[in-house]
Amino acid sequence: xxxxxxxxxxxxxxxxxxxxxxxxxxxxxxxxxxxxxxxxxxxxxxxxxxxxxxxxxxxxxxxxxxxxxxxxxxxxxxxxxxxxxxxxxxxxxxxxxxxxxxxxxxxxxxxxxxxxxxxxxxxxxxxxxxxxxxxxxxxxxxxxxxxxxxxxxxxxxxxxxxxxxxxxxxxxxxxxxxxxxxxxxxxxxxxxxxxxxxxxxxxxxxxxxxxxxxxxxxxxxxxxxxxxxxxxxxxxxxxxxxxxxxxxxxxxxxxxxxxxxxxxxxxxxxxxxxxxxxxxxxxxxxxxxxxxxxxxxxxxxxxxxxxxxxxxxxxxxxxxxxxxxxxxxxxxxxxxxxxxxxxxxxxxxxxxxxxxxxxxxxxxxxxxxxxxxxxxxxxxxxxxxxxxxxxxxxxxxxxxxxxxxxxxxxxxxxxxx
Amino acid sequence: xxxxxxxxxxxxxxxxxxxxxxxxxxxxxxxxxxxxxxxxxxxxxxxxxxxxxxxxxxxxxxxxxxxxxxxxxxxxxxxxxxxxxxxxxxxxxxxxxxxxxxxxxxxxxxxxxxxxxxxxxxxxxxxxxxxxxxxxxxxxxxxxxxxxxxxxxxxxxxxxxxxxxxxxxxxxxxxxxxxxxxxxxxxxxxxxxxxxxxxxxxxxxxxxxxxxxxxxxxxxxxxxxxxxxxxxxxxxxxxxxxxxxxxxxxxxxxxxxxxxxxxxxxxxxxxxxxxxxxxxxxxxxxxxxxxxxxxxxxxxxxxxxxxxxxxxxxxxxxxxxxxxxxxxxxxxxxxxxxxxxxxx
Numbered sequence: 001x002x003x004x005x006x007x008x009x010x011x012x013x014x015x016x017x018x019x020x021x022x023x024x025x026x027x028x029x030x031x032x033x034x035x036x037x038x039x040x041x042x043x044x045x046x047x048x049x050x051x052x053x054x055x056x057x058x059x060x061x062x063x064x065x066x067x068x069x070x071x072x073x074x075x076x077x078x079x080x081x082x083x084x085x086x087x088x089x090x091x092x093x094x095x096x097x098x099x100x101x102x103x104x105x106x107x108x109x110x111x112x113x114x115x116x117x118x119x120x121x122x123x124x125x126x127x128x129x130x131x132x133x134x135x136x137x138x139x140x141x142x143x144x145x146x147x148x149x150x151x152x153x154x155x156x157x158x159x160x161x162x163x164x165x166x167x168x169x170x171x172x173x174x175x176x177x178x179x180x181x182x183x184x185x186x187x188x189x190x191x192x193x194x195x196x197x198x199x200x201x202x203x204x205x206x207x208x209x210x211x212x213x214x215x216x217x218x219x220x221x222x223x224x225x226x227x228x229x230x231x232x233x234x235x236x237x238x239x240x241x242x243x244x245x246x247x248x249x250x251x252x253x254x255x256x257x258x259x260x261x262x263x264x265x266x267x268x269x270x271x272x273x274x275x276x277x278x279x280x281x282x283x284x285x286x287x288x289x290x291x292x293x294x295x296x297x298x299x300x301x302x303x304x305x306x307x308x309x310x311x312x313x314x315x316x317x318x319x320x321x322x323x324x325x326x327x328x329x330x331x332x333x334x335x336x337x338x339x340x341x342x343x344x345x346x347x348x349x350x351x352x353x354x355x356x357x358x359x360x361x362x363x364x365x366x367x368x369x370x371x372x373x374x375x376x377x378x379x380x381x382x383x384x385x386x387x388x389x390x391x392x393x394x395x396x397x398x399x400x401x402x403x404x405x406x407x408x409x410x411x412x413x414x415x416x417x
Numbered sequence: 418x419x420x421x422x423x424x425x426x427x428x429x430x431x432x433x434x435x436x437x438x439x440x441x442x443x444x445x446x447x448x449x450x451x452x453x454x455x456x457x458x459x460x461x462x463x464x465x466x467x468x469x470x471x472x473x474x475x476x477x478x479x480x481x482x483x484x485x486x487x488x489x490x491x492x493x494x495x496x497x498x499x500x501x502x503x504x505x506x507x508x509x510x511x512x513x514x515x516x517x518x519x520x521x522x523x524x525x526x527x528x529x530x531x532x533x534x535x536x537x538x539x540x541x542x543x544x545x546x547x548x549x550x551x552x553x554x555x556x557x558x559x560x561x562x563x564x565x566x567x568x569x570x571x572x573x574x575x576x577x578x579x580x581x582x583x584x585x586x587x588x589x590x591x592x593x594x595x596x597x598x599x600x601x602x603x604x605x606x607x608x609x610x611x612x613x614x615x616x617x618x619x620x621x622x623x624x625x626x627x628x629x630x631x632x633x634x635x636x637x638x639x640x641x642x643x644x645x646x647x648x649x650x651x652x653x654x655x656x657x658x659x660x661x662x663x664x665x666x667x668x669x670x671x672x673x674x675x676x677x678x679x680x681x682x683x684x685x686x687x688x689x690x691x692x693x694x695x696x697x698x699x700x701x702x703x704x705x706x707x708x709x710x711x712x713x714x715x716x717x718x719x720x721x722x723x724x725x726x727x728x729x730x731x732x733x734x735x736x737x738x739x740x741x742x743x744x745x746x747x748x749x750x751x752x753x754x755x756x757x758x759x760x761x
Contacts, residue, residue, distance in 0.1 A: 075654065076654055091578050091581045092584065092593050179609045193608070285594065363597060363598070365596045365601065374506055375572050375573070378572065379529070379577075381534040383509075
């Protein structure tokens with residue numbers, strides 16, 4: 001049957017003769033003839049043919065889908081193309097990291113959407129990692145209450161669909177909180193249906209000096225840590241690895257700030273007629289997405305961390321105890337570094353999930369890239385284009401995250417010497 | 418094993434060739450409707466007065482009545498409509514892809530939509546304008562007082578851009594909070610997340626009277642910031658179907674002009690001597706034949722839904738729950754904009 005498809009390589013004599021030869025060979029009970037690399041009987045060759053065929057089918061399907069879509073769209077008079085990206089968007093965006101004007105292009109609007117997505121994703125990843133690690137470590141606590149709380153947290157949050165959680169937080173933030181005229185006030189911080197309002201420093205040259213001071217502080221900390229390690233290796237004396245760097249950082253930025261004239265002017269939020277005005281603000285949409293995604297993903301990260309720690313052989317912990325390390329030191333210096341190797345790959349998965357789940361933000365009105373694409377899609381009617389842009393954005397961020405985590409993974413992997 | 422792999426590949430190739438041979442053109446919409454015995458109509462997910470299902474799953478509203486009239490004219494039965502509830506973003510794709518035959522979902526006619534989406538605007542069934550709704554207790558009297566405020570809005574609408582235009586023209590720096598679903602946008606407004614909610618004035622009335630717990634707590638501001646001619650849309654490439662939808666609506670409007678109502682349509686059919694009435698009701702010239710329909714097409718539509726005026730009164734008019742004035746939607750000879758091309 002399969003030989004029907006085989007016409008033989010160029011220059012060969014074709015299959016009938018070949019087949020005859022095989023039959024003859026079998027009849028004569030002589031060893032099989034020399035294997036031709038281009039023969040259908042060569043497994044490697046067949047493999048290549050099948051793979052080429054599969055690739056051709058995939059390429060054909062892709063081409064067919066694209067071609068047919070374009071053809072249908074042209075036939076129905078639906079305009080297509082990415083030319084709209086440079087046209088003026090004409091719609092406002094409720095919140096953005098940097099100022100956006102409705103006269104800017106669709107491209108800038110999309111970039112605002114991407115920045116909003118990344119803002120939630122990055123902050124969410126940091127917070128959920130911190131919370132998830134605490135929860136995961138908490139599962140090994142000697143305190144039954146802490147263990148129980150961690151278990152129930154994980155079970156509660158990872159078993160409720162994330163969309164429901166987002167909606168729940170949004171309802172809590174907009175329904176339960178007071179309206180702006182009765183906002184909860186703590187110093188210069190306001191919490192109301194309008195979100196969280198807080199004072200921000202007014203930009204002045206002094207802040208630049210403080211930033212420079214902070215930068216110098218970071219350099220100082222790095223130098224200090226190097227020195228501390230050398231000291232430790234030379235004398236065996238352990239230097240503080242936490243408090244001294246913190247003091248260095250604070251002192252250097254304070255020094256820079258004082259050098260810059262110590263500007264104290266703050267842009268304080270004040271109660272306006274209908275809302276809290278001025279100052280910095282985090283909208284309830286952003287807060288709901290951030291809280292929802294963080295708490296949800298933290299539950300999964302907790303399990304990842306627990307699994308990682310559980311994978312470290314018991315003897316390691318016992319050895320740490322035998323060396324006289326406290327429970328805390330044992331976790332921090334012995335268990336977690338070894339668990340990290342197991343943790344990183346599934347952790348990457350969770351980061352990707354968080355980033356992708358942020359697309360659900362559209363349900364509660366957060367202007368992420370999906371929301372912007374929806375609006376753009378409706379203003380221009382370019383459905384295929386807008387959806388592909390969204391897919392490209394998520395693909396890029398996900399691959400970027402994977403690459404970064406892959407690099408970190410290879411760095412923390414056991415070095416085989 | 419390997420033989421089966423080859424067979425599978427061959428089958429896939431064959432399937433692809435079959436797919437490739439499929440015609441891109443779907444054929445005539447009217448033929449399709451007659452064949453399946455059903456008009457598939459895209460409607461709102463729930464906008465009282467225009468398109469909403471009650472607790473028993475029965476659809477009603479001005480947009481829904483247009484679907485019913487089309488079904489009555491083409492199939493002879495106003496019940497033979499399959500309603501596809503669509504949110505603002507899905508609607509055009511659903512129509513483009515042929516999932517629905519006609520989109521009757523309080524949709525604004527604009528140049529972009531008419532010229533670049535592969536769709537046709539038919540006839541305006543409701544002349545509207547965009548407005549703002551605010552809580553009474555905010556004491557806002559004009560949209561111009563909304564400086565720097567948050568306004569809830571549904572995405573995928575002309576509303577979004579109008580809001581930006583208005584905000585820019587008046588230097589208001591309004592912050593839109595954009596929701597995908599109508600219900601989500603309404604909820605956000607009612608919980609107090611936004612100081613105002615904006616959409617077409619008819620939509621505001623619907624939300625205020627049907628969704629708000631106490632309608633009197635909310636007030637619609639006097640400013641109308643845009644023109645919103647709403648009406649059904651059809652796909653391009655089927656002029657016959659375009660004509661059918663267009664003329665059913667003109668017929669309904671003209672029926673009101675000439676006093677043909679749901680109640681008197683049967684008696685007028687036998688008694689009327691007015692040539693215009695006779696043409697509409699198919700007792701004079703056969704107007705339906707030119708559209709590919711029978712001569713009773715319009716009589717059946719009027720019998721099923723009443724004329725345009727009756728549809729308006731029943732669903733959105735002053736005596737309905739929405740209580741909207743006739744205003745621009747009155748007949749042309751009564752100070753409105755409803756001017757039907759003559760059914761002739």
